[in-house]
Amino acid sequence: MTPAADPPADSLAPPIRSDVLIVGAGPVGLFAAFEAGVIGLSCQIVDALDKIGGQCTELYPDKPIYDIPAIPSCTARDLVERLMTQCKPFDVPIHLDQRVESVEQRDDGRWTVRTGRGLVFDVAAIMLAAGNGAFVPQKLTLPEALPLESRHVHYSVPRVADFAGKTVVVAGGGDSALDWALALRKVARRVTLVHRRSGFSAADSSVASMRRAVEAGEMDFVVGAITGLSVQGDALKALTLRHIEGETQLETEHLVALYGLVADLGPIAQWGLTIHGGRVDVDTSNYESSRPGIFAVGDIANYPNKQKLILSGFHEASLALRKAYSYAYPEKKRVHIHSSYDAKLAEKVAAAG
Ligand SMILES: Cc1cc2nc3c(=O)[nH]c(=O)nc-3n(C[C@H](O)[C@H](O)[C@H](O)COP(=O)(O)OP(=O)(O)OC[C@H]3O[C@@H](n4cnc5c(N)ncnc54)[C@H](O)[C@@H]3O)c2cc1C
Structure with a gap:
């Protein structure tokens, strides 16, 4: 083959x-x-x-x-x-x-x-x-995500270089989400991993690497569900995150949603x-x-x-x-x-x- x-x-x-x-x-x-x-x-x-x-x-x-x-x-x-x-x-x-x-x-x-x-x-x-x-890829169900697709909202990472110097949120709790969050933190201005809960379905070794990177201040991890996208002009400005304490805004230029297939x-x-x-x-x-x-x-x-x-x-x-x-x-x-x-x-x- x-x-x-x-x-x-x-x-x-x-x-x-x-x-x-x-x-x-x-x-x-x-x-x-x-x-x-x-x-x-x-x-x-x-x-x-x-x-x-x-x-x-x-x-x-x-x-x-x-x-x-x-x-x-x-x-x-x-x-x-x-x-x-x-x-x-x-x-x-x-x-x-x-x-x-x-x-x-x-x-x-x-x-x-x-x-x-x-x-x-x-x-x-x-x-x-x-x-x-x-x-x-399982896509976001938010209507505002569609016009931003491929420019600010992504369901894969074809070229790491596209995220150099940018703020990036990676969403998901599986292997792809953790592996990409770890990889992107090396080129992006700031990477935040967002997941609905603090437990992950990714390999234990990836979870341990992510937690080490967060402790070292190399990236952030936030628990929350993405419930909205704020758009300015035709660019992504921030995400609305819902969590136990209520809703917050998280500023970002790019969202990479890796929710599985x-x-x-x-x-x-x-x-x-x-x-x-x-x-x-x-x-x-x-x-x-x-x-x-x-x-x-x-x-x-x-x-x-x-x-x-x-x-x-x-x-x-x-x-x-x-x-x-x-x-x-x-x-x-x-x-x-x-x-x-x-x-x-x-x-x-x-x-x-
Ligand atoms: C958790 C789990 C455990 C299982 N355990 C067993 C078990 O113990 N024993 C057993 O016999 N079976 C088991 N199964 C079922 C087994 O995996 C499936 O029967 C088997 O994978 C079917 O094989 P397939 O080649 O027909 O399809 P798939 O394995 O589904 O492969 C189909 C491929 O076609 C590709 N494709 C589809 N559309 C297109 C397109 N338009 N163009 C190009 N490519 C396309 C897809 O990307 C995919 O890679 C299990 C399934 C699951 C989910």
């Missing part, structure tokens, strides 16, 4: 041609990439996040999983690493930070798929392994697929959606008695890819070989070490 060095959003790079596009680098998307290689399909993976692993990485990396066949126990992070190792023989390009936005079927039956950052794919089939949808089916809902309860209806003989050539596997698939389990997604991907083969190579008859008898696969696995 290779992280792809994608061209800038405004480049006119030609479409990336492949047999299958896998949307989602969660456990099911990663296994699908392996299985595609086994049956002789080329594929590319895209994920909206900047890291692989889907829910396993984002929601419970250190929790043990006990129901993966033949692995009595491993953490979610470890499972993702094992899936990456399994994929290695096929060296599948993986495009991170790329949310798939639109699909369009051409007259020749192939699909043109576009991401929000300008990548274009030309594929015979699309494998949606998109879980609950793309993870997007929420899943959003987003653009996939507009693709003309039959969807129930935010999931894509599929035919369980091949996990194909209502649009032939688009498949849905893993948590995003909807059918009677669907179980949102990793092992169910593995099975679904395996069957879906066999049907996808007929779109990529309509003239060929795919001959089934057990992996234990597949000499070419054995060579590839050996070469990958």
